[in-house]
Amino acid sequence: MGGFYWVYRQTEGGALWPVRPANGGMGLLSGSGEREAGGLSPKKDPLYNFLTSDYDILWRQDLKRNPRQEVYLRAMKRTFHEWFRVSWRDTGVSLAILLGAVALCAVLLRLDPSGGYASMVFVLAVVCIARYTAGYLYGIFASFVGVVCTNYIFTYPYWSLDFSVAGYPLTFLAMLAVSIVVSALTTQIKDHERLRSETEKEKLRGNLLRAISHDIRTPLTSIVGSVSAILENGDKLPRADCRELLTHVQEEGQWLINMVENLLSITRMEDGGALLSRQPEVLEEVAGSAVQKFRRRHPAVEVSIRAPEEIALVSMDVTLMEQVLMNVMENAVIHGQSTTAIHISFRQERETVTMVIADNGGGVAQHLLPHILQDTYAQFQDRRSDTRRNMGIGLSVCRTIIAAHGGVIAVKNTEQGAEFAITLPLTGEEETDV
Amino acid sequence: MFKDKILVIEDEAGIRSLIAAVLTANDYDPILSVSGADGMSMLTSHCPDLLLLDLGLPDMDGMEIIRSVREWSTLPIVVLSARNHERDKVAALDAGADDYLTKPFGAAELLARIRTAIRHTRTQLPSSMIASSGKFCTGELVIDYDKHCVFLRGENARLTQGEYRIVALLGKYAGRVLTYDFMIRELWGPKAKSDNQILRVNMANIRRKIEDNPADPRYIVTEMGVGYRMIEGE
Numbered sequence: 001m002g003g004f005y006w007v008y009r010q011t012e013g014g015a016l017w018p019v020r021p022a023n024g025g026m027g028l029l030s031g032s033g034e035r036e037a038g039g040l041s042p043k044k045d046p047l048y049n050f051l052t053s054d055y056d057i058l059w060r061q062d063l064k065r066n067p068r069q070e071v072y073l074r075a076m077k078r079t080f081h082e083w084f085r086v087s088w089r090d091t092g093v094s095l096a097i098l099l100g101a102v103a104l105c106a107v108l109l110r111l112d113p114s115g116g117y118a119s120m121v122f123v124l125a126v127v128c129i130a131r132y133t134a135g136y137l138y139g140i141f142a143s144f145v146g147v148v149c150t151n152y153i154f155t156y157p158y159w160s161l162d163f164s165v166a167g168y169p170l171t172f173l174a175m176l177a178v179s180i181v182v183s184a185l186t187t188q189i190k191d192h193e194r195l196r197s198e199t200e201k202e203k204l205r206g207n208l209l210r211a212i213s214h215d216i217r218t219p220l221t222s223i224v225g226s227v228s229a230i231l232e233n234g235d236k237l238p239r240a241d242c243r244e245l246l247t248h249v250q251e252e253g254q255w256l257i258n259m260v261e262n263l264l265s266i267t268r269m270e271d272g273g274a275l276l277s278r279q280p281e282v283l284e285e286v287a288g289s290a291v292q293k294f295r296r297r298h299p300a301v302e303v304s305i306r307a308p309e310e311i312a313l314v315s316m317d318v319t320l321m322e323q324v325l326m327n328v329m330e331n332a333v334i335h336g337q338s339t340t341a342i343h344i345s346f347r348q349e350r351e352t353v354t355m356v357i358a359d360n361g362g363g364v365a366q367h368l369l370p371h372i373l374q375d376t377y378a379q380f381q382d383r384r385s386d387t388r389r390n391m392g393i394g395l396s397v398c399r400t401i402i403a404a405h406g407g408v409i410a411v412k413n414t415e416q417g418a419e420f421a422i423t424l425p426l427t428g429e430e431e432t433d434v
Numbered sequence: 435m436f437k438d439k440i441l442v443i444e445d446e447a448g449i450r451s452l453i454a455a456v457l458t459a460n461d462y463d464p465i466l467s468v469s470g471a472d473g474m475s476m477l478t479s480h481c482p483d484l485l486l487l488d489l490g491l492p493d494m495d496g497m498e499i500i501r502s503v504r505e506w507s508t509l510p511i512v513v514l515s516a517r518n519h520e521r522d523k524v525a526a527l528d529a530g531a532d533d534y535l536t537k538p539f540g541a542a543e544l545l546a547r548i549r550t551a552i553r554h555t556r557t558q559l560p561s562s563m564i565a566s567s568g569k570f571c572t573g574e575l576v577i578d579y580d581k582h583c584v585f586l587r588g589e590n591a592r593l594t595q596g597e598y599r600i601v602a603l604l605g606k607y608a609g610r611v612l613t614y615d616f617m618i619r620e621l622w623g624p625k626a627k628s629d630n631q632i633l634r635v636n637m638a639n640i641r642r643k644i645e646d647n648p649a650d651p652r653y654i655v656t657e658m659g660v661g662y663r664m665i666e667g668e
Contacts (some may be wrong), residue, residue, distance in 0.1 A: 038592070279631075282638045282640065285637070290658075291650065304650075311635060311638045
């Protein structure tokens with residue numbers, strides 16, 4: 001197959017930087033290898049734009065797992081590639097469906113030796129193949145195979161190819177035409193559907209991006225303002241004021257870090273959680289580690305945690321689970337207003353474990369209760385301008401993360417304050433003797 | 435007075451000047467370097483007491499620097515890395531780095547890690563303590579290497595053989611973070627499959643025996659996604 005190789009180096013921001021072409025392939029872009037030292041930005045680099053606008057990345061290999069990994073890409077002109085994509089999976093699917101059709105016809109042949117249904121069965125097989133494979137290639141290929149099979153096995157003369165019998169040329173041409181048209185139509189409908197769901201997703205993502213940019217601007221403005229006030233008035237500013245401004249800068253900075261950590265978690269959750277690295281972990285250990293981290297950030301809040309009697313093993317992505325606990329505790333401090341203490345306890349059932357995070361703050365406002373654990377995207381979609389800053393992204397991220405772990409998060413108000421309950425499925429404990 | 439020299443290899447100017455400010459204010463002598471190649475040549479010309487290394491350098495893989503330093507020196511190395519890069523941290527520690535810091539970090543955290551790392555190479559505290567008395571003590575916890583026992587407030591904590599070996603290993607390297615893979619290799623040999631679950635469950639059991647609150651450990655802290663660390667002895 002055509003196409004070409006190109007080596008890109010990925011920087012920490014996720015951008016791809018061209019380094020050198022490897023293994024000419026079609027030779028389309030060879031001769032541009034001097035970019036190594038150039039340090040062109042991907043946005044300004046015509047090669048990069050060219051690659052991502054008209055070409056599809058067919059294959060990519062990440063050489064090293066580090067922030068500056070090298071990436072081998074193999075790209076190919078988009079339309080051609082999409083229509084006539086060859087893959088092992090699709091080949092397998094097509095062969096299986098065709099063999100199924102042959103088997104079905106063979107069974108039917110026992111019941112009714114006339115063989116008139118064979119063409120219909122194969123058209124049906126072609127529809128199925130077009131539905132379950134990518135591009136046009138397999139549908140068209142199956143159409144031909146169907147015609148040949150029908151003629152060869154299931155019509156007189158049996159076990160020989162003969163299109164010259166009276167009426168056959170027209171019948172088989174019609175069958176071929178119907179098969180090809182049906183397969184093309186099926187592929188097109190499928191593509192349209194995919195395009196629509198992608199546009200929908202893009203729209204949601206756009207909303208999220210807008211809302212987040214808006215949220216981020218406010219603390220940044222205050223940080224830049226405070227710092228320039230200190231820089232410009234340096235000596236004239238009383239020490240106490242200076243300190244207050246700096247404390248404010250620190251708080252806003254911390255808020256921004258939380259925000260960014262949540263965004264990172266969201267990106268890890270995309271693609272249905274395919275990027276999660278799950279492992280059986282002891283729940284109390286993860287919770288304990290989150291608590292110690294939280295204490296460093298909020299020394300004024302008293303956090304207590306009581307370990308369960310039994311060890312609870314849960315399959316999870318630790319970074320994300322820690323994020324959940326941090327978010328819930330941060331929420332208790334920021335939105336519970338008067339929170340001075342948080343208590344974490346565990347409750348173990350036969351197949352699940354529930355982690356209860358209770359605070360002694362003001363609780364969650366009644367009208368917000370049903371909304372604070374909404375889906376991230378949904379929340380940003382119907383968000384009104386009067387919503388408070390930071391309301392929710394943390395908690396909705398929690399919901400998404402817990403859902404990806406097959407668990408449930410719930411919230412209720414108690415006499416003391418708010419109480420979050422996170423229920424997760426246990427994993428079976430294996431042999432643990434040393 | 436003689437100041438400890440610290441070589442900082444970091445490409446981001448903001449973080450570099452932040453580190454330099456914190457170090458200067460706390461009586462260290464920072465030497466700044468913007469790239470891996472530059473840092474490598476400074477390393478040989480200045481002979482620093484500690485290397486503070488950012489893993490995400492533009493010109494060189496931080497891992498290469500660690501490996502080449504470890505070929506000829508036991509110079510303490512503390513690596514800086516971003517959250518979500520647990521694998522990089524573990525790889526750096528396994529390649530010979532002494533400790534790590536996750537960005538963004540606070541000044542107090544930075545100084546604490548530097549102090550520990552420098553003290554470690556100077557005194558080899560836990561091993562000298564173990565060698566002279568056969569014991570490792572921290573807080574109310576005593577690991578008796580001769581009797582193969584762990585005592586909490588003078589009472590035998592009744593660890594099993596396997597649990598004792600885990601605590602003994604952590605005590606030998608007290609103050610340092612030990613990666614899961616390192617511990618598994620040390621405890622069960624190089625051919626053991628790197629299954630962390632056994633280690634986790636053992637640790638939960640150990641904590642039930644030696645910690646007052648197993649979910650809020652005092653002696654053996656969890657470094658999430660990386661490993662465990664026994665707090666330093668006294």
